[in-house]
Amino acid sequence: MSEFLSFAWELLAKVAYNIVAVFASIANLLVFGWVDYFNIFITYFNTFDVVGKIGAVVLFAMLIAVPVLIVVIAAHRWKIHRDLKRESGKVDNKALYREIGRLNKQVLDLMDEKNKVLALKVNAMGGTQRIPYAGASALVDDALPTVANVTGEGATAAAAGVPAAAGGAVAVGKASLSLDGDSVSGAAAAMAKATVEAKTLAEEKEIAQANRFPKLSLVDLKYRDWVPPVYDNDITLEQFVEGYRYFACSEMGLYYTPEIVRRYVAGMAASKLLILEGISGTGKTSLPYSFSRYVDNPATIVSVQPSYRDRTEVLGYFNEFSKRFNETEFLRAVYEAGLRADPSYIVLDEMNLARVEYYFAEILSVLEMPSHDEWTLDLVPTAWAGDPKGLADGKITIPESLWFVGTANNDDSTFTITDKVYDRAIPIELNERADAFECEPHERVHVTAEHLQYLFQKAKVEHVVSEEVLEKMHKLDQYLQTRFKLAFGNRIIKQMYDFIPVYVACGGTELGGMDYIIARKVLKKFESMNVSFVRDEMKGLIEYIEKTFGEGGLPDSVSYLLRIQNMY
Numbered sequence: 130m131s132e133f134l135s136f137a138w139e140l141l142a143k144v145a146y147n148i149v150a151v152f153a154s155i156a157n158l159l160v161f162g163w164v165d166y167f168n169i170f171i172t173y174f175n176t177f178d179v180v181g182k183i184g185a186v187v188l189f190a191m192l193i194a195v196p197v198l199i200v201v202i203a204a205h206r207w208k209i210h211r212d213l214k215r216e217s218g219k220v221d222n223k224a225l226y227r228e229i230g231r232l233n234k235q236v237l238d239l240m241d242e243k244n245k246v247l248a249l250k251v252n253a254m255g256g257t258q259r260i261p262y263a264g265a266s267a268l269v270d271d272a273l274p275t276v277a278n279v280t281g282e283g284a285t286a287a288a289a290g291v292p293a294a295a296g297g298a299v300a301v302g303k304a305s306l307s308l309d310g311d312s313v314s315g316a317a318a319a320m321a322k323a324t325v326e327a328k329t330l331a332e333e334k335e336i337a338q339a340n341r342f343p344k345l346s347l348v349d350l351k352y353r354d355w356v357p358p359v360y361d362n363d364i365t366l367e368q369f370v371e372g373y374r375y376f377a378c379s380e381m382g383l384y385y386t387p388e389i390v391r392r393y394v395a396g397m398a399a400s401k402l403l404i405l406e407g408i409s410g411t412g413k414t415s416l417p418y419s420f421s422r423y424v425d426n427p428a429t430i431v432s433v434q435p436s437y438r439d440r441t442e443v444l445g446y447f448n449e450f451s452k453r454f455n456e457t458e459f460l461r462a463v464y465e466a467g468l469r470a471d472p473s474y475i476v477l478d479e480m481n482l483a484r485v486e487y488y489f490a491e492i493l494s495v496l497e498m499p500s501h502d503e504w505t506l507d508l509v510p511t512a513w514a515g516d517p518k519g520l521a522d523g524k525i526t527i528p529e530s531l532w533f534v535g536t537a538n539n540d541d542s543t544f545t546i547t548d549k550v551y552d553r554a555i556p557i558e559l560n561e562r563a564d565a566f567e568c569e570p571h572e573r574v575h576v577t578a579e580h581l582q583y584l585f586q587k588a589k590v591e592h593v594v595s596e597e598v599l600e601k602m603h604k605l606d607q608y609l610q611t612r613f614k615l616a617f618g619n620r621i622i623k624q625m626y627d628f629i630p631v632y633v634a635c636g637g638t639e640l641g642g643m644d645y646i647i648a649r650k651v652l653k654k655f656e657s658m659n660v661s662f663v664r665d666e667m668k669g670l671i672e673y674i675e676k677t678f679g680e681g682g683l684p685d686s687v688s689y690l691l692r693i694q695n696m697y
Contacts, residue, residue: 159196166192341447341509344456345464345517352468358425358575360470366584366634370394375571377419383412384563387636392645393420395632396555397472398585399624401496403534404480404546407559414478416559417534421474425573428474428534429462437483440491440506447509454508466531467519470577473531480535481543485550492527493553501529530578548654552620555628556649585627588634594626598639601677602647608673609651612666613658621650644683652686655693667694 170189177185340346364372370390377383393416396403405413414430421428431443443459459475466473477489486493495504509523519525535554537546602617602625609615617625625646632642671690674683 159199340515340517341453341513342456342517342520343453344461345519346515348461348465348468349517349519352465355468357470360575360577360580362577362580364574364576364580366394366588366631367636369574369576369581369584370635372571372574373420373423375568376423376573378566378568379570381415381419381422383415383419384565385412385416386563389416389557389559389563391632391635391637392555392557394635395628395637395642396557397532397581398588398631399627400553400555401532402493402550402554403532404551404554404556405534405536405559406539406556409538411559411562413536413559414476417474417476421472423573424472425575426469426471426473428476429458430476430478431457431459431462432478433480433482433488435482437488439488442483442488443492444506444508460508460525463527463531464517464519464525467526467528469530470579471530471575472578472581473528475531475533477533477535479538479543481537481546484544485535486547489550492533493550495527497553501526504529529582548657551650551653552618555624556653558649584634585631588630589627592630592633592639594629594643595639598643602643604677605647605674608670612670613655615651615654617651621646624650640678640682641685644685647683648686648689652689652693655690 166189170185174182174185370387373390374385374387377385393403403417405416407413418428418430434442437443443457445455445457445460447454462473462475466475480489491506495506498504504527505521505524506527507524508520512520512522516523537543539545606617609617625643628646629639629642632645633639667690671687674686674690675681
């Protein structure tokens with residue numbers, strides 16, 4: 130083997146040497162050999178006669194011409210290649226110019242067609258009289274043109290010296306034009322409608338071109354002349370809950386148990402963030418969607434993407450290059466909620482496809498502020514003259530009438546929702562579909578968010594949590610702290626005081642409301658405790674709960690503990 134390697138090395142080395150020698154010889158011939166050539170020329174030049182000297186000069190000049198000729202040929206070929214490329218670009222530019230011209234002609238044709246349509250709109254009077262198209266100025270001027278100006282009758286009559294007759298008759302030469310009152314009214318209505326539509330289009334175009342928040346400014350335009358409905362401020366929470374079930378059944382073919390609806394409404398009283406969990410097909414997204422239809426304010430559905438990592442995914446960002454804010458539907462919905470008095474909802478569909486504590490962190494923190502004046506989000510550092518009216522110094526305020534509802538599936542494609550998010554939210558599990566039932570048709574309700582908040586506060590006064598239940602809760606808290614290092618935090622205590630009274634006012638029981646909060650807010654923390662003693666201690670906890678609250682007193686909590694126990 131060593132002999133073969135020696136053979137291969139010697140052979141390949143010789144080949145490489147020869148290749149290098151060839152390139153070195155060429156370089157020596159054309160570049161480095163000129164010193165030797167010149168020395169030879171000088172050595173022999175002085176020994177030649179006149180004829181020999183002339184021949185030597187000619188020969189040396191021919192030798193110099195060889196590399197010069199090579200360089201000239203190479204430069205010429207490069208110039209030809211460059212010219213061909215330039216000519217090709219010119220041909221492409223000519224084709225582009227022709228295409229631009231063709232598109233411009235199409236634009237002009239479309240504009241002409243639009244003018245014809247607008248003319249037909251103006252002339253739609255319902256009678257035989259035809260009013261000619263008044264031109265673009267009639268559609269954008271602040272002052273509406275009169276029927277006389279549009280038809281040209283005023284100018285014609287003045288030229289003929291004939292005054293307008295009473296009743297709308299005008300004589301021009303031999304011809305006579307008669308307009309009755311209905312025709313005049315129809316013409317004025319058509320003109321007014323066309324003018325309003327044209328001005329609205331012009332305003333929208335101006336907003337889109339000159340405003341850095343075009344979507345939000347269009348919301349301002351939408352609500353400029355909006356007339357709110359007549360609100361029902363006499364409805365009770367129990368009527369509100371039952372009315373929704375009947376509306377969802379009769380109008381949308383959706384069925385929910387009274388218990389689920391109670392938890393949803395009580396959750397609204399306890400937190401601005403609700404998380405709907407459960408298996409697919411149980412109506413997690415349909416619940417907030419149909420509920421928003423029930424209050425006649427359709428929810429905005431935001432499909433969370435796995436790429437969501439920070440606040441810009443939901444709020445958007447300011448583009449320094451275009452000097453515009455890249456607005457999202459989430460931002461538009463937050464802004465629009467501030468212009469309405471009724472409850473508004475934003476649904477974060479599949480919210481745990483990305484980490485909630487990343488893209489929703491700032492909003493979670495803001496909602497924890499005790500004063501609503503602090504519920505503000507910075508969008509841009511400074512205010513501009515054309516910014517929407519609802520923005521103050523580049524900040525947007527989260528309105529009290531807005532609730533966020535997230536849906537979550539627990540499978541391999543999703544992230545675990547952390548305790549930080551669960552502590553601030555009210556989780557609601559939907560693991561079973563409700564049985565279908567029949568009911569009478571039920572209309573939507575119009576209720577303000579302020580009235581709902583009033584009903585929540587009223588429930589806290591009328592259904593105060595009893596001392597007996599609070600004492601039992603305190604005992605359970607001491608037991609959990611001693612055995613499992615778990616405690617009822619201040620936030621959970623506050624949510625309990627908000628949740629239970631509203632739950633009772635919606636038709637539930639005091640113990641049932643506490644059972645749900647304990648199971649979903651306190652005992653849920655067992656899922657993150659991967660300790661070996663949980664299985665043995667779980668049985669004792671179940672026995673303590675039944676001893677303290679009575680057998681069957683907290684069925685949801687006991688069922689939840691049994692399910693957790695099977696996980697270990």
